[in-house]
Amino acid sequence: MLKLLQNREVFHWKRFLKDKSRNKMGKIKVTKVKSAINRTKNQKLVLESLGLKRIGQTVEHDDTPNILGMVNKVKHLVSVEETK
Numbered sequence: 001m002l003k004l005l006q007n008r009e010v011f012h013w014k015r016f017l018k019d020k021s022r023n024k025m026g027k028i029k030v031t032k033v034k035s036a037i038n039r040t041k042n043q044k045l046v047l048e049s050l051g052l053k054r055i056g057q058t059v060e061h062d063d064t065p066n067i068l069g070m071v072n073k074v075k076h077l078v079s080v081e082e083t084k
Contacts, residue, residue, distance in 0.1 A: 025062045025063050025064065026062075026063035026082060026083075026084070027060055027061070027062060027063060027082075027083045027084065028060070028061055028062075028063050028067070028068075028071070028080055028081065028082055028083065029058055029059070029060050029080070029081040029082075029083055030050055030052065030058065030059055030060075030061060030071060030078050030079075030080055031056065031057070031058040031078060031079045031080075031081075032047065032052040032053075032054065032055050032056065032057050032077060032078055033055065033056075033077065033078060033079050034055070034076070034077045034078075035055060035077075036077065039077070042073070043073060043074050043077070046070050046073045046074050047074055047077065047078075049070060050067075050070055050071070050074075050078075052078070060083065063082070
């Protein structure tokens with residue numbers, strides 16, 4: 001039974017990797033525009049996870065649901081631009 005489940009998982013991953021539309025992710029540029037002083041610890045950790053340390057610093061990330069969720073948590077501290 002366990003081997004059957006493992007085979008199904010491998011099949012799903014192969015199908016996921018072959019799907020061309022999933023591999024075409026957009027890019028976003030995230031720029032820190034406000035300070036993290038007097039912000040919650042969670043917001044500070046999200047900024048650190050995005051790779052933002054200084055005001056004015058810009059990083060580029062893939063347009064995935066995980067990244068968009070993190071940006072949404074600190075949307076009042078950053079600006080976002082969509083790139084290709």
